[in-house]
Amino acid sequence: MGLKGIIKFFTFRCLEILVVALVIFLIPGLPPYAKISDSYTVKSAKPFEGKLALNNRLELAEKWHEGEVHGAESFASFNGELYTTLHGGDVVKFVGNHITPIVRLGKPCSSLHEEKTCGRPLGITFDKSGNLFVADAYYGVFKVNVKTGEKTNLVSMDAEINGKKPKLPNSLVVAQNGDLYWTDSSTEFILQDGIIDMLADGSGRLIHYDAKTKTNTVLMENIHFANGLILSDGEEHLIISETGRNRLHRYYLKGPNKGKQEVFIDGLPGLPDNLRSDGKGGYLVPLVIAADADHPNIPHIFAPFPKIRKVVARLFGLLDLCFETLNNYYPCAFAQKATHFIGHFNSMTPMLPKRATILHISKTGEILDSIHANNKNFRTFSEAFIHKDTLYLGSPFNNFIGRVPLSKIGWNHLVQNAVPTPKPVTQPPPTQKPVTQAPTTTPRPTTTSSKPTTTTQKPPVQPQVTPTQAPKPKEAPKQQTPSAKQQNPPPVKQQTPSPPKQTQPPKQQASPPKPQTPPPAKQQSPPPQKQQTPPPKQQTPLPKQQQTAPTTQKPGKN
Structure with a gap:
């Protein structure tokens, strides 16, 4: 066949395709029955x-439960336990590495192509x-x-x-008062016809469910596949x-803009899916399908041409x-699988x-960071969910769950339930106790670093305390010796030997002799024991920290 024959062949084929396309376009009453x-x-x-620069940090994630789960779409956690949704209609919980079924909302089915029966x-x-909302x-x-698996249908598909029945409930959040906000991705197509919905005009909605009146109100509509x-x-x-349009919207619930909507961020390099909080006021945005100049999205190419999209x-x-x-x-199973496959997102x-890309954005829509992967076996993530110190990655297509420690991807600041709290709890007491005890009972032995300061503070405090405490030391030895034993005197007695050892050095005795000479032997001979025996009543918080002192036998030496 010569060149003219080849040209003639392709010309006729193109004409045939054009005729078929025109017939398909012009004949009324053909599916799909939607506005395009x-x-x-x-x-x-x-x-x-x-902040959007490409990197390979997302490739540090591992494949968790590979081959054991399929289509882990979304995550939620409560009481430290992680939950997810799966193809086949199940909601499951992870206990360690064990998968525990919680509930199935649909009916029993034998295969994933029976999605309409199984539920999704x-x-x-x-x-x-x-309470879990699904x-x-x-x-x-x-x-x-x-706990029981009991389920209550709040919004029926009927x-x-x-004026329109929901066709594709997708994502939801619950407010503090119990009200729900949820997205209906389409009022024209069910999930297994998702690709066709992307070619049609947007019909998705944002809906408010009032928990008291059990009624639904449409807040936004005509969203091109309302999702996360x-x-x-x-x-x-x-x-x-x-x-469908690679962007996020913001809808105001309070304030002067209540009831208004606006574009929150536009021009994302991919199709955004589920949205999750970063725990710091910002958001995690997974781009389930990449879309940029090097990877154009087919529905976007035909977006300005509704007639082509209709064909x-x-x-x-x-x-x-x-x-x-x-x-x-x-x-037959063949026809059922074909019906499920044609138009389903899985066919793409x-x-x-x-x-694969995960974005970290601020509450104002600024991109703070992004993590990427360039691996065909590790992509199409629909959700990025932080649970404790780990980032979990869901996908409607994968047969595994992505999992990576936040420390590996440089997101340590997003770790939940971090444990730096015990440190400030143990550190403040030593700083607070010298302040409260110094003016009352001269807590020299509390910490070695505070002893020099307490010894210098005693002289000014003792002249004020001696008139009130002078009689007490005389009566205290008889009555307070037993009470001292009940109030853990060892720590108090530990305070008496330890200060001498630490006040004897020239650094500490240089200042104490002068203030201790004004109160003569009345305060220096008995006081180490008599002035510190009454203080146990005021130093009750001290023994808890001073019980660890190993010098419990030193009082006997004195």
Whole structure:
């Protein structure tokens, strides 16, 4: 075949494709039955520089429970225990390395392609009382008792909300008063037709569920695949992922802007998914699918051309309709798997870019840091969740959970329940006790570093105390010797021998002789024991720290 024959062949094939496309586009009543008419553009991705500079820190993560879990979409923790949602409809808990089933919201099924029967739990969150809330893509929003497995359906898929039934409950958060905010990713397509929804006009919604009235109110609509959701620390606003357009929105719940919405951050180099708090007022944003100048997203390419998007969407719809009709007349696993596969996000995984990115942004939308991976076997992360000192990475596609210590990726400052608290607890007492004891009972032996200072403070204090304490030493030896034994006198007696040893050096005796000479032998011969025997009543906090002194036999020597 010559060159002219080759050109002729491809010309006719192109004409045939064009005719088929026109027929598909012009024939009314063909699926999908959704609005595809808006022309829009997606903002160009931010350049990989500064805080967005590419790195390999995310590749330091390990594959946890590889082959044992599939599609760990989202995480939540309560009482130090980690929970996640899986393909197959299960919510599970990790006890050490053991996986414990908690609840299944759907019906029993035999395979993942029966997703509509199994159910697909996506977002999960706990309230302050330990109740677990779950958004299932096929069954609605539930409240679950994790101890008993009892479940309560709060939002049904059959209940119309502002004239439309929910089709894809996705993410949710709970407020302090028990109200829920949740996203319905689409009012046109179910989860297994997610790709078709990305080609159609946005129909996602942000919805408020009032726990008292048990009613739902639409706060935002026409979001192009409404996805992740996070509530600010002060509950002033919500941040929502618009996955279809690579950006985040902010919706105000309080203040002068109450009820208003705005773009929080735009031009992300990927499709944002679930949102999680960093524990410091900021947010963690995973980009489940990379999208930049080197990795263009197909729906974004056709975004300005609704007619082309409609033709492509109808191709998916017609293929889906063919296999669905076949399964209705001749039920078989092949037709069921084909119906599930066509239009499902899982069908895209072989073509997805290999870059993975997790963003750390501030409460004002500033990118603080980013971690990346450039490995096709370690990508498509839908959530980055901090649990104690570890970052857990979820994915709707992977058969493992990513896990990496925060210290390895340079996020030590985000560690939860860090343990520097005991240090300030042990350090302040020595600094506070000399201050409280110095004016009353001259706590010389509390710490070796404070003895020189206490000995210098005693002289001015003793002249004021001698008139009140002078009679007490005379009566105290008889009555307080037994009480001293009850109040752990050893530490007090430890104070008497230790000061002499430390006051005898020239550094300490240089100052004490002068102040101790004014009170004659009355205070120097008996006082080491008589003035410090009464103080045990005032030095009750001291023995706890001074009981560790090893010189318990020294009083006998004196």
